[in-house]
Amino acid sequence: MPVGQNDAITWPDLAGIFRRKDLASVEKYLQMLSQHGVTCLRLMLEYCHGENRYFEKPVGYFQPNMIQLWDDLFALCEQYRLRILLTPYDTFWMWLRWKHHPYKKSNGGPCDKRSQWLLCAETRKAIKQRLAFATERWGGSGALFAWDIWNEIHPAHAGDSVDNFSEFIEDISSFLRQTELRLYGRAHPQTVSVFSPVLYKEPRAAECIFKHPALDFASVHFYEAWTIDHPKNTVDAAVSTGRLTREALEHTNNNRPFFDSEHGPIHTFKDHKTTLPEPFDDEYFRHIQWAHFASGGAGGGMRWPNRHPHRLTTGMRNAQQVLASFLPLINWQQFQRKNLNKEIVVSNKAFAPFGCADAAQAVLYLLRTNTINVIGMLNPFAEPLMVDVQIPGLKCGRYQITAWNTATGSAVKVYEMDYKEEPCFCFTTPPIVTDLAVAIRRIE
Structure with missing residues (x-):
């Protein structure tokens, strides 16, 4: 990479x-x-x-x-x-x-x-x-x-x-x-x-x-x-x-x-x-x-x-x-990613979604857009918001989700979930102040 x-x-x-x-x-x-x-x-x-x-x-x-x-x-x-x-x-x-x-x-x-x-x-x-x-x-x-x-x-x-x-x-x-x-x-x-x-x-x-x-x-x-x-x-x-x-x-x-x-x-x-x-x-x-x-x-x-x-x-x-x-x-050797920026659905329009996925993995980045301050930066003291996310194309199975702090380089939360009903993989993020990266990977 x-x-x-x-x-x-x-x-x-x-x-x-x-x-x-x-x-x-x-x-x-x-x-x-x-x-x-x-x-x-x-x-x-x-x-x-x-x-x-x-x-x-x-x-x-x-x-x-x-x-x-x-x-x-x-x-x-x-x-x-x-x-x-x-x-x-x-x-x-x-x-x-x-x-x-x-x-x-x-x-x-x-x-x-x-x-x-x-x-x-x-x-x-x-x-x-x-x-x-x-x-x-x-x-x-x-x-x-x-x-x-x-x-x-x-x-x-x-x-x-x-x-x-x-x-x-x-x-x-x-x-x-x-x-x-x-x-x-x-x-x-x-x-x-x-x-x-x-x-x-x-x-x-x-x-x-x-x-x-x-x-x-x-x-x-x-x-x-x-x-x-x-x-x-x-x-x-x-x-x-x-x-x-x-x-x-x-x-x-x-x-x-x-x-x-x-x-x-x-x-x-x-x-x-x-x-x-x-x-x-x-x-x-x-x-x-x-x-x-x-x-x-x-x-x-x-x-x-x-x-x-x-x-x-x-x-x-x-x-x-x-x-x-x-x-x-x-x-990465098996990740046949496709851009899904327009296809990913988020519950809160205060966030711009960026993402790519195949049938078993996904990378997501959520960037807040509604708290830009007078110097053009995001407000680090804004109220944290949780976001519901829908990602199409993933197959059913058990997944590990890692929410990643892009400033500190550490996991905010790591958890597993079962995805049983298509057509959209759905999950809720931890609270986000400015931005969040997420790695999603099928683990079965």
Whole structure:
């Protein structure tokens, strides 16, 4: 289960690995992540908002200091059992600072314009060369989880058109897969990420992201305007996350995993130059995490920090640990979950339900929506409410129900019940002040 976040080789927690300036601090950081249940980091081979982290310069010459950086990072991730979702290019800064990038033709590179990245034959060769080098060097490491073979694919990268998306994905994906099969006898999972608003403007892009036969899982960046990218409260973003996760799962092929691989208050941070107050941001983070997870996404989604300094807070780390400690309550190898956000019935409309289930197990998250205070957070002193819940699809039998405190990471109540009459599994929650997660599992 990918519990983790976006990280970067230039951000404070990993910066010491460059030129081995402070390996000890990086090791301490990765050890802390492992102790908090983090299993996966999303990283870019280069992060080019400056001039000293290019992976290639010139094209085809892989920088020795960057090779050493990644050798060290993979070794440390192996040591602390962390996996890496690796993407070869930082397309955001590459776009903004294109005049400096080694791939630009005037700098000796293969490509004249940003709008030709996905179309230029020589750029394709360079992309394949980079991926081949990376998998030959680190593909044998157990720390490599998967490839995001192109970060935030966009029509602007291909002459303002999506016509080329499918062919580009097929070309790069098949090359990488064949290379890994030749080297290792197996291939790592692959995805292509996308900025979610693109999917509404370009339905054919959605077909590629969610259903392309060359890809193994789907990933989208949840930056919905105003609710997620510029939140006014900690509830609306979670409601949007549940809706977006359901929409994504409805588009994917059967049994293809999905998760949000970027989200966060990017508009607040980047455009308004504001870092959210830590208590607010911690609650916003926790609500999004559980809404994504309970709605059937893999893990809790991957936050882009959008804070100053650019790192997750202690509260966010604790929230990840709480999610990780919840995971053993479900048998994931046999859980064929389906999103039931709209089908679950609750007796009190003060709660937004998020849930997924199959015939024998269910995950439920109930988030209170009617006690938002003047600073946009839920009132921790509100009167607790019990809720009657109906979940369709579960078969009759004896079940164990574990009600879980998402703040403390402890069981509020564990009890068993017999479910004898279909069509709906019904139970009553313990009193809820703000939110509650529930694991339901047939035990006979």
